[in-house]
Amino acid sequence: MTDVLSRIETIENCACDATLSVGGNTQPRQKSPKLYQNIPNPFSSTSTIKYYLPHDINNASIIFTDGVGKVISKIALEDLGEAELNINSDRLPVGVYHYPLIVNNVKVDSKRMIIK
Template identity: 35%
Template sequence: MLLIDTLSNKIEQLEEQINSCCGNGLRQGNNTPPPMNENNLTTKSKDVLYQNKPNPYNERTSIDYQIESEFSNALIMIFNLQGTLLKSFPITTTGKGNIFINNGEFKSGMYLYSLIINDVEIDTKRMIVSD
């Protein structure tokens, strides 16, 4: 239980850091997503990031999303718990879509992934990679 509490607290701290460190957009050289607030929220609530399935996973997982808003740029970004960007997946079309992550792309552990549309963080979820 202590490990779970510690990890949950660390995740909350990292989410706060991600949301507070970035100003009004992705800065050059800084790959963390911008904070989401009412002033820069330009997408509709129809844009959705779903929980990866299965979670936890050890062979392959799928991250589904749906984007109904017009956008100039969209991507899914994957971070470790230290807030370091590990991988990003560009999204080029509206509608439903998904990305797949295979065994071996990430070490065992917990990761955060975010849907970013027009430099706005829509949602962030947790993903667990198991042995």
């Protein structure tokens, strides 16, 4: 039983660093950038967008556009690994907005948010 608990503790410690050690090899769990849906959605005041950027990324941003593609805002992302961006809907009219994740000048993913 002590051996099992020790192994579980080792796995939990590795998982918190986004790595998993198997046979002495440490490998990242997530290898590519990831953009998550904002929560809550729809929203009327504030919302949170989670994302993941591998540690070898040096140029990433989220660009907010309105329903016709007009750029509202561009936010440079500097936090690597699992991170989040808190957004506020002040001064934005009710509507549908898009927010693509751009990494090294390439669109990785895009999500849609609704301000009500």
